[in-house]
Amino acid sequence: MVLAELGGSISRALQQMSNATVIDEKVLNECLNEITRALLQSDVQFKLVRDMQTNIKKIVNLEDLAAGHNKRRIIQNAIFNELCKMLDPGKPSFTPKKGKPSVVMFVGLQGSGKTTTCTKYAYYHQKKGWKPALVCADTFRAGAFDQLKQNATKAKIPFYGSYMESDPVKIAVEGVETFKKENCDLIIVDTSGRHKQEAALFEEMRQVAEAAKPDLVIFVMDSSIGQAAFDQAQAFKQSAAVGAVIVTKMDGHAKGGGALSAVAATKSPVIFIGTGEHMDEFEVFDVKPFVSRLLGMGDWSGFMDKIQEVVPKLDNQPELLQKLSEGTFTLRIMYEQFQNLLQMGPLSQLTSMLPGAELMPKGNDKESQAKIKRYMTMMDSMTNEELDSTNTKIITESRIVRIARGSGRLVREVMEMFEEYKRLAKIWSKMKGLKIPKKGPMSSLNQNMNAQQMSKVLPPQMLKQIGGMGGLQNLMKQMGGMGGLGSAKEMMGMLGGGDK
Numbered sequence: 001m002v003l004a005e006l007g008g009s010i011s012r013a014l015q016q017m018s019n020a021t022v023i024d025e026k027v028l029n030e031c032l033n034e035i036t037r038a039l040l041q042s043d044v045q046f047k048l049v050r051d052m053q054t055n056i057k058k059i060v061n062l063e064d065l066a067a068g069h070n071k072r073r074i075i076q077n078a079i080f081n082e083l084c085k086m087l088d089p090g091k092p093s094f095t096p097k098k099g100k101p102s103v104v105m106f107v108g109l110q111g112s113g114k115t116t117t118c119t120k121y122a123y124y125h126q127k128k129g130w131k132p133a134l135v136c137a138d139t140f141r142a143g144a145f146d147q148l149k150q151n152a153t154k155a156k157i158p159f160y161g162s163y164m165e166s167d168p169v170k171i172a173v174e175g176v177e178t179f180k181k182e183n184c185d186l187i188i189v190d191t192s193g194r195h196k197q198e199a200a201l202f203e204e205m206r207q208v209a210e211a212a213k214p215d216l217v218i219f220v221m222d223s224s225i226g227q228a229a230f231d232q233a234q235a236f237k238q239s240a241a242v243g244a245v246i247v248t249k250m251d252g253h254a255k256g257g258g259a260l261s262a263v264a265a266t267k268s269p270v271i272f273i274g275t276g277e278h279m280d281e282f283e284v285f286d287v288k289p290f291v292s293r294l295l296g297m298g299d300w301s302g303f304m305d306k307i308q309e310v311v312p313k314l315d316n317q318p319e320l321l322q323k324l325s326e327g328t329f330t331l332r333i334m335y336e337q338f339q340n341l342l343q344m345g346p347l348s349q350l351t352s353m354l355p356g357a358e359l360m361p362k363g364n365d366k367e368s369q370a371k372i373k374r375y376m377t378m379m380d381s382m383t384n385e386e387l388d389s390t391n392t393k394i395i396t397e398s399r400i401v402r403i404a405r406g407s408g409r410l411v412r413e414v415m416e417m418f419e420e421y422k423r424l425a426k427i428w429s430k431m432k433g434l435k436i437p438k439k440g441p442m443s444s445l446n447q448n449m450n451a452q453q454m455s456k457v458l459p460p461q462m463l464k465q466i467g468g469m470g471g472l473q474n475l476m477k478q479m480g481g482m483g484g485l486g487s488a489k490e491m492m493g494m495l496g497g498g499d500k
Contacts, residue, residue: 006257007294009038014076014295023071032056035079043226043258044086052082080291086261088287093244093269094216098130101180103187103212105172107205107240108220109232110193113248115144117220117274118190119151120282121246124272125186126157133184135175136161137168137208140192148190155279158184168192168204172212189214202239209240216243219268223247226258233266248274251281260285329428332387334421335379338372374409375417381406392422 013034020027032053039049059078060071096102104121108114115138122132134152136159138144145161152159160175172189179187189212191205209217219242221229229247236242245263250256250273263270275281379387381403386395395418404411 006038006042009041010035010079010294013038014079017075018072023075028057028060028075031075039257042256044261045227045230045258048086048261052086055082055085076295080295083291083294084287087264087270087291089264089267089269091267091269093271096125096130096186096215099185101183101185101187102216103176103189103214104216104218105189105191105209105212105214106218106220107191107236107242108193109222110141112193112220112222113274114193114220115147115190116151116277117246117248117272117282118148118188119155119157120274120279121218121272122152122157122186122188123155123279124282126155130186131184132157132186132188133175133179133182134159135172135179135187135189137172137175137189137212138192139166139168139171144190144192158182169207169211172208176212205240217241218243218271219245221245221247221259221263223250223256223259223273227262229259230262230266233263233268237266237268242268244269244271246270246272246274247285251275327429328390329425330388330390331379331382331421333428334424335376335387338376342369342372374413375420378403378407378409378414378417390425392418 013031017027017031036049036053056078060075106114106118125132136145136148160178162171165171176187191208217240219236245268247259247270270285273283273285275283400414404414
């Protein structure tokens, strides 16, 4: 998770307060001092932190609270609300609409990750059903068009640019016109950046904006500058009609909190945060879920959205439903689940949305994904009979040797993959006998499977991370009506099994 250090410090402060026998002034002060220290270390402006502490003390007057009040809950809510206030600019940004052409222009200093962010923004919307296109109006930096071309090709997004034309205004106008004719509903214009806030940058930016007539101007900013983000965002806002901000490189250092709070102080909404170099390391920034994750309370809605993006609706998978009720688990089903898991992006991004994630030991994402890909390569070397059979005895020694040779792996690794399959098959078999509704919404499937049944199926470490039975019941409520049992299946098999 981004700002994991800050989140861990705040979570530990709240945990220590919860463990105290009596909540008095001393315990409250210790908790607030710990949170203040963590925020200052994350480069949040001193005035913002001081105001937050003062406001919480005004709200939580322990002497005035009558006996029987849940003081822990009141303090936690006050901290939650004040952190939200600190990060919320109080105004929404322009949202593009499907089917209606929208032009979005990206601006920022050189080196802030602008060109990469343009592609991530396009890729995110492409997955949601938009038809995006990229226009490279950066004629200043050598290799800018090559970079955008490479990124766009990888993400299968149409692009426009020129090696010969040096006028960014002309390129922007031609690119926008071209993609409007091709019925693209999200046209993203990448502009030049500079090393310093010089007049030439702002003049060029103004000319491109005048010609391309963007519906939204997004300022891309490197979070490593911390508090200095206030001056940067303010300068750009005064020179261009900046409607939103994307903060990049949130995964690399501890100053991200300062950057986010500084941008909010300029009343510019942060809409996304960049959390890594890869295309899917890009998260929607929503203040309340973000603060909820910082406080170790998780983000159920984000967790479910992430899963719903990838896992197909169970209504359209009658065969899988049938196998679920029979407790049948084949290597082909395991292969499909691995495919779904890889599409979700880094595992840490998903598990960071679960309560208590900041206090959990961190795994190695790359290692886990590499292992899953190795297993899939081995399964590519198997016959249909082997993939669809539930009888593990048909996998003889000679077949294991053949699979190892065909996939270029060691015999030991193939045997390890079969052990993983047996482990997941055992989990799946516990679902046997579940009543599958033939008609009606899939929420009725969730009602057939209560939290007690689900707790037997989930790996203990995952049940603990979700927050025990209470957290599981909460999750199942949220999954009702979503066709969510398939999602739960993904959670059980994959989050509990992908890392071993």
